[in-house]
Amino acid sequence: MSYTLNKQVDGEFDAVVATTVDALEAEGFGVLCDIDVQGTFAAKLDEDFRRYRILGACNPRLAREALGAEPELGALLPCNVVVDETDERTVTVRAVDPERLLAVAENPALDDVAADVRERFERVLTTVAETG
Template identity: 65%
Template sequence: MEYTIQTSVIGEFDDVVDATIAALEDEGFGVLCDIDIQATLDEKLGEEFRRYRILGACNPPLAYEGLNEEIELGALLPCNVIVYETDDGEVMVSAVDPQQLVGIADNEALDSIANEVHERFERVLDSVADELEPSSEN
C-alpha cells in the first residue's frame, strides 16, 4: 500500500530542505519539529546514516477542524514530510498521504480535510520540483 506522495530532485540537500520548508509555509504549514535522523543515530548509536530529516508539518486551521471532528486525530499529527538522500545522489521529498493516514480513523467527516491536505502537499512537492532540478523519475 502506498502511504506517501513524493518527488525526487537533484540538488544540495540543505537547499532541498530549505525549499521544502518554504513551500510548506506557502501552503499554510508550520514546521513544528525538525528531526535530523543522521545526527540522532550518530549521537545515540554511533552509527553512520545518510542525510535524512523528518519535518513535522502542521496547518493550524486544518488541524483544528480535524480535531473537532475526531479528538484522537492528534495521535496522527503533525503530518510528516521527509527529506533524504538516495543511493544515486538524488534527494527525495516525501510526504505522508493524509488520505491514507486518516483512513484508519474511519470517520468520513475527515475526508474533505484529508483531501485538502493532500492537495496542498502535492503543491508543495510540485513547488520543490519546480525550484530545483527534478530527477528523471518525476
C-alpha cells in the same frame, strides 16, 4: 499501495530542505519539529546514516477542523514530510498521504480535510521539484 507522496529532486540536500520548508509555509503549514535522523543516529548509536530529516508539518486551521471532528486524531499529528538524501545529487521528498493516514479513523467528516491536505502536499512537492 503507497502511504506517501514522493518526488525525487536533483539538488543539494540542505537547499532541498529549505525549499521544502518554504513550500510548506506557502501552503499554510508550519514546521513544528525537525528531526535530524543522521545526527541522532550518530549521537545515540554511534552509527553512520545518510542525511535524512523528518519535518513535522501542521496547518493550524486544518488541524483544528480535524481535531474537532476526531479528538483522538492528535495521536497522528503532525503530518510528516521527509527529506532523504538518496545519493550525492538526488534527494527524495516524501509526504505522508493524508487520505491514507486519516482513513484509519473511519470518520467521513475527515474526508474533506484529508483531500485538502493532500492537494496542498502535492503542490509542495511540485514546487520542490520545480525549484530543485
